[in-house]
Amino acid sequence: MTGKREHFGGRTAAILALAGSAIGLGNIWRFPYMVGQTGGAAFIIIYLLACLFLSVPIFLAEAIIGHRTHAGTFGALEQLAPGTKWKWLGLLTVFSPLIILSYYSVVGGWSIGYLFQSLTEGFHASDIGTVSSAYAKFISSPGRPLLFHTVFLLGCAVIVSAGVKSGIEKFNKITMPLLFALIVLIMTYSLSLPGAKEGVAYLVKPDFSKITPSAVAAAMGQSFFSLSLGVGTILTYASYIRREENILATGLGTVGFDLLFALIAGFAIMPAVFAAGIEPGAGPGLIFETLPYIFAKMGAAVPWVSAVVAVLFFFTIVFAAFTSAISMYEVGVAYLVEQRKLSRHKATVLIFVGTWILGALCSLSFGPLAQTKLFGLSIFSFCDMLTSNFLMTFGGLLFVLFVGWKMDKAVVRDEFTVGGTSRFNCAVFDAFWFLLRYVAPVAIVVIFFTNFFA
Numbered sequence: 001m002t003g004k005r006e007h008f009g010g011r012t013a014a015i016l017a018l019a020g021s022a023i024g025l026g027n028i029w030r031f032p033y034m035v036g037q038t039g040g041a042a043f044i045i046i047y048l049l050a051c052l053f054l055s056v057p058i059f060l061a062e063a064i065i066g067h068r069t070h071a072g073t074f075g076a077l078e079q080l081a082p083g084t085k086w087k088w089l090g091l092l093t094v095f096s097p098l099i100i101l102s103y104y105s106v107v108g109g110w111s112i113g114y115l116f117q118s119l120t121e122g123f124h125a126s127d128i129g130t131v132s133s134a135y136a137k138f139i140s141s142p143g144r145p146l147l148f149h150t151v152f153l154l155g156c157a158v159i160v161s162a163g164v165k166s167g168i169e170k171f172n173k174i175t176m177p178l179l180f181a182l183i184v185l186i187m188t189y190s191l192s193l194p195g196a197k198e199g200v201a202y203l204v205k206p207d208f209s210k211i212t213p214s215a216v217a218a219a220m221g222q223s224f225f226s227l228s229l230g231v232g233t234i235l236t237y238a239s240y241i242r243r244e245e246n247i248l249a250t251g252l253g254t255v256g257f258d259l260l261f262a263l264i265a266g267f268a269i270m271p272a273v274f275a276a277g278i279e280p281g282a283g284p285g286l287i288f289e290t291l292p293y294i295f296a297k298m299g300a301a302v303p304w305v306s307a308v309v310a311v312l313f314f315f316t317i318v319f320a321a322f323t324s325a326i327s328m329y330e331v332g333v334a335y336l337v338e339q340r341k342l343s344r345h346k347a348t349v350l351i352f353v354g355t356w357i358l359g360a361l362c363s364l365s366f367g368p369l370a371q372t373k374l375f376g377l378s379i380f381s382f383c384d385m386l387t388s389n390f391l392m393t394f395g396g397l398l399f400v401l402f403v404g405w406k407m408d409k410a411v412v413r414d415e416f417t418v419g420g421t422s423r424f425n426c427a428v429f430d431a432f433w434f435l436l437r438y439v440a441p442v443a444i445v446v447i448f449f450t451n452f453f454a
């Protein structure tokens, strides 16, 4: 409907942008850790099934809404269900990615700080306690984290304001292949370390006794998070995909890259963790405590190699975070440009101001604002909990219900089968429809309750 709306150049560009959104800290740390804790190869099999039978249908539900309407979240739902309450889902999914962006930018900023350190002084602590206290001191100081948060958000603003094609598409086209090359390089190095075998075993040894119902729910939750579902980013990016494109193929390509990156990241990190003789654990502490310690330890043996790997690693983390953050940023910009008729430039500035303020509060909640609590949580943890445990799953559930139960089946079929031209898509449509209407809603409710009560 909007004639001058921008589009991604082709399928590769679309897949790289979507994979850019999906591939982030979830792949680099959360996935490898979960694999090891939850049954190794057995978990990988469950995860694959969860991606294929749950996340792909949810991904496609979001993508169908965006692709059908060629509009951002709010406009898309208004177009498909005018004058109904569904517009609130549109509005919700304008705000949830911006809340994620605010605290994501704080962590992105920390990564820039560590990249900076790897380029200047490097890492030399002789024990993990020293590394941990340096990390605690860094994040609780008001100055530098705020500065790096600003730098990170500014970087996103520059890319997003350049537009869908010459900003987002171009950035992902350069960054994503580079990130793959870097993570493969780091993996090769990591696998060559003495003691790497134990890390490999941690990832591949199948232990089916660990596949409990809660492990299955964890696999579903992880695939949901890793694919950036439920907050309208997939919808918005899909709205920039050309009419004639096959969205099932695009979706499978994205999921494939996301999975591949997670697996390579696992084989890049775990062998090094085990070679350094430390126990793997979860959370941001691993990137900012465990890794610097590993680099320091390796540096004692061959300083320059360790220094180079440290730079490459933090570079990978910073840019993986950038490609995810710009997808959240774009959701808000698309809304302001399409619904509020702002120029792209003005929209970028407005979102910068809003997310900078919320991000600054999140950042300060590790230091001066540590005593300010919302429901007993710090501002940062509250934003994280609200989005990861609540808004993402709630949004995902509503998207799935919208496509499965509200939209006209003929329209959904038309989208899914590329107007009936793809024979493969026609053959699997009924399976998709069943997964979407019955399996996905139930699974999302299960994820929601495990997130909430586990």
Ligand code: TRP
Pocket: 021, 022, 023, 024, 025, 026, 027, 097, 100, 225, 226, 227, 228, 229, 231, 233, 324, 325, 327, 328
């Ligand atoms: N998928 C991202 C990762 O693996 C994290 C993420 C969750 C995300 N929800 C999102 C990114 C929404 C962009 C938009 O790290």
